[in-house]
Amino acid sequence: MAKPLPADWEERHSNSRGVPYYFNRTTGQSVWERPTASTSASSTTTGGAPQKVRASHLLVKHAESRRPSSWKSPTITRSKGEAREIITSFRERIVSGETDLPTLAKTESDCSSAKQGGDLGFFGPKQMQKAFEDATYALQVGELSSIVDSDSGLHLILRTA
Numbered sequence: 001m002a003k004p005l006p007a008d009w010e011e012r013h014s015n016s017r018g019v020p021y022y023f024n025r026t027t028g029q030s031v032w033e034r035p036t037a038s039t040s041a042s043s044t045t046t047g048g049a050p051q052k053v054r055a056s057h058l059l060v061k062h063a064e065s066r067r068p069s070s071w072k073s074p075t076i077t078r079s080k081g082e083a084r085e086i087i088t089s090f091r092e093r094i095v096s097g098e099t100d101l102p103t104l105a106k107t108e109s110d111c112s113s114a115k116q117g118g119d120l121g122f123f124g125p126k127q128m129q130k131a132f133e134d135a136t137y138a139l140q141v142g143e144l145s146s147i148v149d150s151d152s153g154l155h156l157i158l159r160t161a
């Protein structure tokens, strides 16, 4: 008797292969192997490109950012060094448990996603800047990144799916 499927997973039939595959109703991912509790979001159905991921982030822009302007400030003049000091203190406040990334992103992020707590929705390979994509795919779901440097500025990333 096969073990019951973890929550949110259902067995479907692949007409092309004539065998069952497994679909997660929450994340939208599908896998060939019967999922266990540890099936991660980056497992794939065909061993090809990794599945889509979801993340929230907090962005601190600086004078060298690709677009040194945001909803918070029409012209961002802080140096990259100042931005690093700022985002380091934000990370410490999150890690200490004083606050959480979505709450802090709402008021502090220089990305327009601040309105939704930094949530970027689901994205796949080649959709975000490479440094951001690589950092996100390296995270486990629920994990907070170190400081990530992209052409847009300095980020903290929380992988959510």
Ligand SMILES: O=C(N[C@H](Cc1nc2ccccc2[nH]1)C(=O)O)c1cc2ccccc2s1
Residues within 6 Å of the ligand: 057, 059, 067, 069, 110, 111, 112, 113, 119, 120, 121, 128, 129, 132, 150, 152
């Ligand atoms: O590129 C964006 N915003 C830029 C800043 C920025 N640069 C990024 C680079 C990688 C990931 C997120 C990033 N956000 C801006 O406001 O100048 C995005 C905003 C939003 C909002 C909702 C969902 C996706 C996105 S991507």
